[in-house]
Amino acid sequence: MTKVAIIAANGGLFDAYKVFNIATAAAASDAEVGIFFTFEGLNLIHNEANKNLPIPEGREHFQEGFQQANVPSIEELVTIAKDLDVKLIACQMTMDVMNLKKEDFIDGIEVGGTATFVEYAKDANISLTF
Amino acid sequence: MAIKVNQVLDAKGLACPMPIVKTRKAINELEPGQVIEVQATDKGSTADIQAWAKSTGQHYLGTVEEDHVLKHYLRKGSLDEEKEVAKHPYTIDLDSLRKKIEGDEKITLLDVREPAEFAFGHIPGAQHISLGELEERFEELNQEDDIYVICRTGHRSDMASRQLTEKGLSQVINVVPGMSEWQGAIEKE
CATH class of the missing domain: 3.30.110.40 (TusA-like domain)
Structure with a gap:
């Protein structure tokens, strides 16, 4: 089975789509997928923040394009990812730095340190960083 | 279509x-x-x-x-289809089938794949009855002919060949492997 390991380290809307589109497409193709959320990437699974992720300055007009193309919302993609058993790992160290608790995040995530991710990713076929 | x-x-x-x-x-x-x-x-x-x-x-x-x-x-x-198991005793390879088709002898070529598979490419002149419908429709076949049965990999056609033999048809030959390796002419609907 193909194994995909993704690091999500940025918290913008574009970053979120890159992460979740690839994760859900890979999972739908029978790959095992794990995402490690660290630093601003934690926004992508934060209860509140992931409903309104920022679009890069000067690119606000993309908002309309997203709607016209009927692109699913990040919340929908997260739900799909969970349905497809994508493993979502929040980085403990950055949570501590940013003073965030597990309750601040969506249900169904795991919390772990870098060693958790390294253990998961050591035999991955595809490793990506966003 | x-x-x-x-x-x-x-x-x-x-x-x-x-x-x-x-x-x-x-x-x-x-x-x-x-x-x-x-x-x-x-x-x-x-x-x-x-x-x-x-x-x-x-x-x-x-x-x-x-x-x-x-x-x-x-x-x-279907994992079963990827295995090469031929149980029907009479088989023919694709090169020999091609010679039969090009020859003078009148044969029936029966394609037992699903309708969508047949629509996207079959051997010209092939008769189509999908495996699932064979039980009800086998009498449409010309039982005087030698009947060559083909599918994608030889698995479904093997089952069809055995089914037809049980119905009393004596000249039934399974084509192996099948359309997956066929290099000859193709007709689309």
């Missing part, structure tokens, strides 16, 4: 990766060997469906565009 399928999935208006995600869920509900039609408007879906089928072991049959809607046809993969 109307093609008979087991299920139709409406993924129109959805952007990547939703057509693939929906197809995954729908295919999970099907039995191996069943055929699904996926309707999509995402232009990337033609390439994606093929790549997805390849990585998940489904069989991509083809795509038709009608009124700006892409209709992708897929057949759910």
Whole structure:
């Protein structure tokens, strides 16, 4: 089975789509997928923040394009990812730095340190960083 | 072109990766060997469906565009078919079949694949009765002829050959492996 390991380290809307589109497409193709959320990437699974992720300055007009193309919302993609058993790992160290608790995040995530991710990713076929 | 399928999935208006995600869920509900039609408007879906089928072991049959809607046809993969097990005692390889077709002798070539598979490419002159319908329709065959039975890999045609022999037909020959390796002429509907 193909194994995909993704690091999500940025918290913008574009970053979120890159992460979740690839994760859900890979999972739908029978790959095992794990995402490690660290630093601003934690926004992508934060209860509140992931409903309104920022679009890069000067690119606000993309908002309309997203709607016209009927692109699913990040919340929908997260739900799909969970349905497809994508493993979502929040980085403990950055949570501590940013003073965030597990309750601040969506249900169904795991919390772990870098060693958790390294253990998961050591035999991955595809490793990506966003 | 109307093609008979087991299920139709409406993924129109959805952007990547939703057509693939929906197809995954729908295919999970099907039995191996069943055929699904996926309707999509995402232009990337033609390439994606093929790549997805390849990585998940489904069989991509083809795509038709009608009124700006892409209709992708897929057949759910079946592990049994990938094994080469020939149980019917009489078989013929593709080269010999080709000579028979080009020769003077009158033969019946029976294609037992699903309607969508047949529609996207079959040997000219082949008669089509899918395996599932053979029980009811075998009397349509000309029982005077030698009957050569073909499918994609030789698995379904083996079952069909044995079924026809049980019905009392004596000149039934299974074509191995099948359309997956056929290099000769192809006709589409």
